[in-house]
Amino acid sequence: MRLNRRHFLATSAAATATLGAPTLLRAQPAEYVIGASLPLTGPFATAGQMVAPALRMFEALVNEDGGIGGVPIRVTAEDSGYIPANALANYQRSLATEPNLVMYFGDSTGFMKLVAPELRGPNARLMGSTSFASELADPVNNPYQYLPGPSYEDQFDILLQQVKDEGGSSVAFIFSNTEFGRDPIAHGRARAEELGLQVVLEEATREQGADIPTHVTRLAQSGAEYCILQGYVTGVWPQLIGGARQFGLPTRFMGTFWGMENAIADRVTAEAGPILDGYSGVMPYKYFYDPERGPVYERFAAFQKTAFAGTPLENYMPTWGIQALFSLTIGIEALRRVADKGLELTADNAAEALSELQDWDTGGFFGVPVSMVDNKIGTGRVYQYSAETRLFTPTSDWFTV
Amino acid sequence: MGQLLQYGINGLMAGAIYALIAVGIVSVFKATRVVNFAHGYLIMFGAYFYFTFAVLVPQAAWAPEWLQSWRPDWMIEMREGLPMFSPLAAVLDWLANGPRILLGLAGALICNALLGLLIERTLMRPLMGQSVFAMIMLTVGLISILSGSAQLIWTSDAEFVPALAPNTPIRFELFGQMIFLFGADLANMVIALVIFAAIVAMVRYTKSGVAIRATAEDQSTAYSMGISVPKVFSRAWVLASTTGAIAGAILATRNGISPALGLFGFSVLAIVLMGGLDSYLGVFLAAMIVGVLEALAQWQLGGEWAEIVPYVAVLLVILIRPHGLFGTREIERI
Known part of the structure; x- marks a missing residue:
């Protein structure tokens, strides 16, 4: 076969494609x-x-x-x-x-x-x-x-253990009537039983615009020493705590990750006074203002x-x-x-x-x-809010569940 | 019995606020035959105006210090040594916020009235004479505009505002049961009921009220009798906006503010349908029934049911009386 210009170009293109394909396929993208x-x-x-x-x-x-x-x-x-x-x-x-x-x-x-x-x-x-x-x-x-x-279940475990360690005997769960709110409730009930704690109230509320007087009344009648709040971000939980404080309830309030933002606690304190003083909860990470960041x-x-x-x-x-x-x-x-x-x-x-x-x-x-175990990192610690310093500060060491 | 009363009163307090929200929807409907789906968002604007004048303005560098916190010497003296959550301390703390609460209310009333007027003049009035359906759809579109505007102006941050009344706890014994009430909620209920009663009296006994009722009966006849129907429209929108401003301020003190506040209006629409779109008495009763049913369901069945039971009752009422408890029955001849 005579090699003319057309054959030469076609053969070269085929050879380049064959030899270069793996390189092209393995080439890194631009981003x-x-x-x-x-x-x-x-x-x-x-x-x-x-x-x-x-x-x-x-x-x-x-x-x-x-x-x-x-x-x-x-x-x-x-x-x-x-x-x-x-x-x-x-x-x-x-x-x-x-x-x-x-x-x-x-x-x-x-x-x-x-x-x-x-x-x-x-x-x-x-x-x-x-x-x-x-x-x-x-x-x-x-x-x-x-x-x-x-997980929220882990966070409930940590809080219930804290209640137990502090000598508490009764606890209430107040949660938003959402998937987020209900997530750890059944597990928390079981865990409380294991620890010998009595769950005296399980109260579902609206995610927004909850009827605070009714929920606080229910909490007052339950006589719970501790109350764990779950399934809220910016609303309901501060009003619940404020209502309980006005009622004069001695209940100690606790929360999980989404109820632990310092900026929200500060805004509540600025308008409602020191109602969140002593409120505590689980935070997996250091706060941004941590002196040892x-x-x-x-x-x-x-x-x-x-x-x-x-x-x-x-x-x-x-x-x-x-x-x-x-x-x-x-x-x-x-x-x-x-x-x-x-x-x-x-x-x-x-x-x-x-x-x-x-x-x-x-x-x-x-x-x-x-460590990542079962696709989660079960590490965190308990922080408590002070209305005086307006900061959440750690009250426990780091622990892993 | 005592327990029943406790939850019944809690329900009535919530119901009074529903009634205050509902009165705006009924006023606009009575005058214009338009169901205002955006009423919840008017309320949200009222709440944000209250926040602006009660929180943002007093914090401004140019604002006098007493506007942020008014604490004369006698108050400081009285406050000293009082426990944080004592009733007197709560009253004094509220008094210290008095100037900004008043400014907040005045600002919310004026700004929301202007907003209502703006909506009526620029959006609703050009549609006068057109299909009512077009006006109703316009209020649906208004939801997006108001919701988006609020986020642009005030962002989506959750904010908190000072309570309209001192939140002192009130305790008394009834049927051997200690009843607990919040002072601020009780005051909110009184404010809502007084405004509701004033509006009903206005519609029944004043010239403007007669004009609203006449327009509601038949716009063309009202026009021919010398009633300025456009003015009636404006008044209805201003009335809805101002009552919405108070309702917004009350809701903001109970639940904080965020753009999600506007969603509250939808649950009240169901109450309005239950009571009858054009009946103040009907929506008042419906609001109280829903409030009490919610509280009782929460007490006996838990929160999962509290959101369902009252609205099942609404559905049943509408099935039996499609025009609501006291709404005007319309008969169409075919």
């Missing part, structure tokens, strides 16, 4: 994408709007550190209105439009449960969220989803000082933001470990890397090294 759904509107918009800038900071800092295996990341956030179906639609849109989507951040327990059956094969991505729902810590059925701290918080603080000047985030990061940042940090750490091994950033590889996070120094989110 990795991390998607997120946030409640920028709706009942939890307060939290969502504070978390949104934190994600921008996260993107900038991860990229300063070389992204994932040298590839920069891009964080995209969309509004869900705290409606799980909207968040699911956001996730599906991200899958369809972002070929390099490697991780997703969800904004509710409802979304995480809704999306779980979809996380199969090519639709699976590593997924953190705002939720501490106990059901999500299930590596067998949900290998790609993880909790960035102890580690290098990660110092870095955040330096970034916030310039990037968020003139906003509430200039000198403070709410616990909601810290939770989101830590949740994403877990994901990035897992993905970096996958990249370091030279493996593809698939959800399966990332999920496997999750379980390798043992005795991990988080750089200051926690006061101790933490």
Whole structure:
């Protein structure tokens, strides 16, 4: 066969395609994408709007550190209105439009449960969220989803143990009539029985606009020494405590993660007086103002000082933001470990890397090294609010459940 | 018996606030035949105006110090040594907030009245003579506008405001049972009932009230009798906005403020349907029934049922009397 110009070009193109294909396929993308759904509107918009800038900071800092295996990341956030179906639609849109989507951040327990059956094969991505729902810590059925701290059930365990240690004998559970509110109630009842504590009241309330006098009356009649509040973010819980204080009830109030934001406690104190004095609860992370904050918080603080000047985030990061940042940090750490091994950033590889996070120094989110066990990090400590200092300060050491 | 009374009173206190919210919906409907789906969001604006004038303005650098906290010497002397949650301390703390509470109420009333007027003049009046359905759909659209605007102006942050009345605990024994009431809730109930009664008296006995009733009967006839129907429309919207401002301030003191406050209006719509869209007496009774049923369901069945039981009652009433308890029955001839 005579080699003319046409044959030569065709043969060269075929050879280049054959030899170059594996290289092209293994080529790193220009960027990795991390998607997120946030409640920028709706009942939890307060939290969502504070978390949104934190994600921008996260993107900038991860990229300063070389992204994932040298590839920069891009964080995209969309509004869900705290409606799980909207968040699911956001996730599906991200899958369809972002070929390099490697991780997703969800904004509710409802979304995480809704999306779980979809996380199969090519639709699976590593997924953190705002939720501490106990059901999500299930590596067998949900290998790609993880909790960035102890589950609500764990947090109830910690609080009930605290009640027991303080010599208490009766406890009331007041919770919002939502999935979020009901999550640890059955477990808490069982755990209280194990500890010999009497659950004298289980009271469901509206998530917003609860009838405070009726709930406080029920609490007063129950005679509970302790009351654990669950399933609220900004409303209801301060009014319940205020009502109980006005009633002169000696009940000691406790809360879980979402009822422990210092900024909210400060606003309540400013308008209602020192009603939250002595209120305590579980917080997995150090508060941003912790005098012994580690290098990660110092870095955040330096970034916030310039990037968020003139906003509430200039000198403070709410616990909601810290939770989101830590949740994403877990994901990035897992993905970096996958990249370091030279493996593809698939959800399966990332999920496997999750379980390798043992005795991990988080750089200051926690006061101790933490481990990912059953797709959750069961570490935290109890903090108490002082109306005088207007700060939550630790009343226990770090513990792991 | 004592327990029943305790929860009954709690329910009546909640019911009075429902009635105050409902009165705005009924007033607009009576005058214009428009069911205002955005009423909850008017209330939310009232709450935010109260927050602006009772919290933000007194905190401003240019505001006098007494506006933020008025503490004359005699008050400081009296306050010293009192336990934090004693009744007298609660009254004194409330008095110290007196100037900003008054400013907050005045600001909320004026600004919400202007907002109601603006909505009526720019959105509703151009649709006069058109289908009522178009006006109703416009109020649905208004929900998005008001909700979005509130987030743009005040952000979505949850905020807290000073109570309208001292929240002193009130205790007394009845049928061998200690009854507990909150002073602020009792005052809220009295405020709601007085305003409700004043509006009903106004509609029944004043010239403006007669004009509203006449317009409600037949707009064309009212026009031909010399009644300025556009003015009646304006008055109805201003009335709804001002009562909404007070309702908003009360709700804000009970539950704090966030844009989610607007959703409260929807649950009251069901109460209005139960009472009868054009009946003040009907919605008053419906509001009290729902309030009491909610409290009793909470007491006997728990919170899971408290949100369902009252609205099952609403549904039953509407099934039996589609025009509500005291609403005007409309007969259409085909």
